[in-house]
Structures are given as structure tokens and as C-alpha cells.
Amino acid sequence: MNFAEILFLLALDTKQGIVRPEMERSLDYALAGALLMDLAIQNRVDTDMTCIRHDPKEESRDPLLLRVVGKSPTGDGLLDEALKELQYKSDPRPTREWLTHFSEEGKMIRARVAEQLAASKVLEIKEEKKLIFFKTRRYFLADSNGLDAIKSRMRELVLGDEIPDPREVVLVGIANSCGLFDELLSAEDLARVRPRINALRKLDLIGQAMTQIIREIEHTISTEMRPG
């Protein structure tokens, strides 16, 4: 499974077959981040912070530039389309800009990811008619083995003191963005290992940019909803 597929599964309420309401607003940014992180792990894009040096004023806004470093296809349809889009701009662009760009295609990305999961028999998609003209999709787990293994590994990783490999670092960031650790760990354990989770998710720079955008969205929502 690629990162976007794992993220989508983690974001689902698998009993109701829908995306959990608390994930609705952030999921598209998280999926955009998952695509970029997969391309980075597969050595197709790289990120750096050279603009810290080039323009110090930019530092607090967005120091992370993303560039394409490998153009050969990955073999994953969705990732390869994203890789093609990234090549349309020749100059390195801020990671944040690309996260926003791909999040705007969130509806299509969700559908494609769900279809890929259905094709590999992990997910079952059920279409339901709503009113006369509208159809809605519900997603149910057909095979939970892969997801259970990831959950178990994430739990082991944050409760222990192992050094994760780069792929696991990305998974910690993804799991954290979905609130998975709230579900996996007791309140006491979560409070105890929160500093480790924060330290591990920081190790991936694209994950950091993704988390920052999601936090800003959550902050905006909570500000908008605050009375008065």
C-alpha cells in the first residue's frame, strides 16, 4: 500500500463506511502530503531549505523547497500523474504550494485511492442512491490484515525507543494527522509518549509542512466557530 492508501484507510469510519467527520477538512491536505512523501521516499522528489540562506525573510513563512530529482515512473498510476504535474514547473517551488495544489484535486484523489484499494481487495465500495439524482459512496474494509499490521507497528514504535526507518517516520506523521494514536493508546500512555510522537513526526520535512497547514486549518475552523 502506498501512503495515500494507508492514510485513506486510517481516515475512515469503517463501521459507517464514511470519512470520519473530524478528518473531512484536513484529509485533502493530508492526501496531498502523502503523495509527495511517497515520491520523496521513492527518490523522485527532494526537498531542501536553501532559501533560509537565499532569503532570510522567507524563513518563517516557508523554508522548504521541493524539486523533481527523478523522472522515471514509479508504476503507481496516481503517483506518476502527480510526478508529471510536478514537472510542469521547472523551478523548485515551496512544498506548501504543491500541498495546496494537490489538495484542490482532493475529490479526485480520494476516488482514485479508494478505487486502487478496491482493486487490491482491501476495500469494498458500495454506491447508494441519495434522493433521485445523487449517489454516495460508502467504503467498507474487505481485508484488515495490512491495516492491523500498520497499527500494531505504530503502537510498538511510539511506545518503545527504536529508531524508525524513513518509511516508518512518514507513517508516524500520517497516523498522527489522523488521530490514530488517540485510538491506539490509553490517555496515560498517549500523554507519556506525546513528546516522542512529536519528535518522530518532525523527522520528515514534508510531513512537517503538511502538519503545519493542517494545524492552520484547524485553527481557522476553531476561530470561526468561536462565539462572539
Add this chain to the structure above:
Amino acid sequence: MQIICNKHAPAFVMALSGRMDRIAAMEFDKAFTELMKNGERCFVVDLKGLEYISSAGLRSLLSANQQLKAGNGQIRLCNVGGLVKEVFVISGFESLFSMYNSYAAAVKFK
């Protein structure tokens, strides 16, 4: 990037200079894997001449650290400065690695 390797028993020293981007990170991975195959388990990576590190470079160092810890080995970094140090601070890498201010201190293994 240039990698200069030499044995400073019991450590194996890899001195990196220049820019550690994706291509250079792959070269580092290759050299490191070869040394691991030859039985080296104690590494000092001297970053004195390293001017730049990208995410791919960070991932290579993380992967080396993870492999060594799993194989009862260790990796020490020394002379981390400038932009590379800034990246280490932002990414939290400094908390995962044993860092030394000088080469002499890093190669002293008891």
C-alpha cells in the same frame, strides 16, 4: 559530494564534503552498505566539509542510524555546522544522533 573513508580503530570514519543531495545520498548509502557488509559497526561521520543537506541526505543518515542500532552498532556525527546544523535542529535530528564538536572527541570509543 566527496566521501573520504579511513579507519581510525575501532571506528570507521566517513568524511563528507560538498552537497548531500539525492545522488550523493545514494552514493553514501552504497558506501555504507558495503562497509556494513564488511563487518564495520562503529562509524564516525565527519560533516566538517558538508555545505548542504537535502531531505534525501537526512533519510540516508537516519537509515544508517536505524540499521546500526538494530545491529548493535553505533554512529557518531562530528563537526555539524552552518546550514546543515540548522536543518538538523529544524528536523529534530540532533536528538537522534550522538553529536560531537570535534573529530578527536568523536573517534574516542571506550
